Amino acid sequence: MRFLKNKIQQAKAFRASQTKKAKDEIKLQQLPRIEESSPKEKRASKITLSLKGQSDREDGKATKNIPQNFGRAICNFALSDIASPYLIPILAKEDLTLALFRGFMENTKKSMCGVAHFREALLINKRDSEELQALKRAFRDIGEVFIKYFSVNWIFNGKVSYKKACLKYRFKILRRIRNPELFTYIR
Numbered sequence: 001m002r003f004l005k006n007k008i009q010q011a012k013a014f015r016a017s018q019t020k021k022a023k024d025e026i027k028l029q030q031l032p033r034i035e036e037s038s039p040k041e042k043r044a045s046k047i048t049l050s051l052k053g054q055s056d057r058e059d060g061k062a063t064k065n066i067p068q069n070f071g072r073a074i075c076n077f078a079l080s081d082i083a084s085p086y087l088i089p090i091l092a093k094e095d096l097t098l099a100l101f102r103g104f105m106e107n108t109k110k111s112m113c114g115v116a117h118f119r120e121a122l123l124i125n126k127r128d129s130e131e132l133q134a135l136k137r138a139f140r141d142i143g144e145v146f147i148k149y150f151s152v153n154w155i156f157n158g159k160v161s162y163k164k165a166c167l168k169y170r171f172k173i174l175r176r177i178r179n180p181e182l183f184t185y186i187r
Contacts, residue, residue: 062165070173071118073154074143075109083142090141094134104135115185122180140177147174
């Protein structure tokens, strides 16, 4: 809870600084312009242009493996003892055994290679058997529990490189877990 309060305070401070910067830019725009610029200013403008392109590439790198990472994290969570209090009622509702579900999670974790495989593990098809449909519904439910309650801890205490991007896309992943028919891309 303290972490979220600090994040809210940081966001408010960031917004305040952004509004101050915007006001300063408006004041600068109202000043008379100098037609000729120095060579240093030309180099500075080139640097900012290259940094803008670089941030787009970094954003692409950051979001490249998010579905795969979340899918494997959900599988690892479902296989851990921490998930047991949440998993037992879900499996009882679906009339599944723990051993059967853990076997399904092991296979799913091994085959998780991107959006398509994550979507396939969530999406219930008409040709799936009743048992497989129950396993996929249980996977959805435990995935929702993980995203809601455990994903922030996983993001900040794990080996995730792009923490901000994972935190940003957390709710998109949650929406796609709830409605996997629309799970075709992450951006």
